Amino acid sequence: MVFVAAPKKLRVGIFSFTGDEGCVITLLEALNYKFFEWKDKIDIVYARTLRSKNDASNLDLAFVEGAISAPAEEAKLREIRANSKVVVAIGTCAINGLPSAQRNNFPDGLKKEIQPLVQKLGQFERMKAPTEVVKVDEQVPGCPMLETGFVQVVEKYIAQMEVG
């Protein structure tokens, strides 16, 4: 009997913080034509848009979209960082906070107006980009993220895995 080791797959997680989820939708559009090519190379183990049973442990690649608006989101992001080899900020919200963090730039009058709601909902005084909270290894810019940029990042790590 010959034993063949199960082929290694990248463990991939997809996480949405405060935003419009346009980057995850873009990611799903890239899968329209990349899914079968990648299916034996990546394993999407965490993606709440695609499955109910999710596993965020021991990730090779964690894609993070959206800005960080509350302590619970910050804690979750730190946990993702601790459990992931590579963290990828996808889209401008994850890179510099905008447009989701637009309230940071509101004039004083508007800031005052939204203050009661910000407090009631337990949101941060000032929203943060994930890149301000944790070390991020890769960035895919765009609003939504550039589909080609996302494909390049995935293929870079697939290639590294196959060499390594």
Place this chain on the structure above:
Amino acid sequence: MHGSHGDLDLSIENVAKIEGHTNLDIVVRGGQVMDVKLKISENKRFYTQAIRGKPFASMPQLVSRICGTCSIAHLTCCIEAVENALHFDPSPQTTLLRRLALAGLMIRDHALHLYFFSLPDVLGIDSVLELADSNPALVKTAFEVKAAGNALSTLVSGRAIHGTIQMVGGFANVPTREQSAAVLAKLKAVRPAVLDLIKVYAEWPETFLSESNYVALVTQNYDFLEGEIMDSRGVCVPEKHFWNHLNRVIIPYSNATGFQFEGQPYKVGALARMNLNRGKLHRDTRASASDSLKLFPSKNVFHNNLAQAIEVLHCLDSAVEILESTDFRKEPVPRLAPRAGEGIGVIEAPRGILYYLLELDKAGNVVWGNLVIPSAQNQINMERDIGDFLPKLLGQPKEEIAYALEKLIRAYDPCMSCATHFLKVNWL
């Protein structure tokens, strides 16, 4: 189940396979449903405030970011409101292109929901991706139908998410014959798969009958753009008076505002449109889906999926007809003169009526805006349906009850990014 017999405390956290974040808390005592709280937990991004003071021409790209999945609906509705405020009527070609943009959106957005969010509930699996080896043809089809909608959106709007070509006044570019031909081929290629999809949802036995008042923009060509707002009881309201028939309801435990129509909860979306306007579907759709159409009008909440599948076919057929019969010519996008005043836009987004009121000052900057979002409108009705569905489930294991409720919520296809993002059931 814990506690005494007939007691249940259920809390579902962060419901999966919907857009955004939502939690559900349930309390049952002695077999009686005491409390149901649907808590939309999406964090606020304050778009209502962010639009103030911004020039009208920048509005569409800003509000597009309210929702990644239905950005084209926000774009289109906002443009309509601005154009109405500026007393501008778009050209017939612009209206045709907007119909195509919405058709592309509906195909892609409904296909994502039907194949990736709801089909696992039909098949009793967790994720369609599990079928990559056992049923690759189905997975391939799912991606192809979604890709066909994406191709149509890209053709007309520049890209499927935050399209750049659609502007106040018109389109910055138009499809060429060659480009249209390539997209036509993709649309026609997926038609048989869409007929299969309709069959799957017509045969799905899942049923929950809800006495809801359905409200939709009833349009001439089922084109999601222009018409009158009607409800199941025959109430008819012109687009611009819609707000006068709404009550805004603050729901203390939800980050989204709820609404009542004529003082009552109501339901918007594909099922409402199909119940009220199916006679206006494309003739080819009516011919091909005639058996499934006999199931409407329907009170079955799960038929929202079937209505969406029929709409995918209708959008394919309508887009094919428009693309085959139209030679688009590049029209200059007019520079509209600013003027003070209010404008209202009303369209059907994938999940139901979308309403924009924008007030502009004489320089053409937004003074304030009022946005009514489909998933916020459905919130009260959805919560009531959960409460009515629950007694039928009591006695089953807690996990089964949670799963059944999640299926019901998914059938509504809520979007919490829009309503503020999806569902978290909290087991208390």
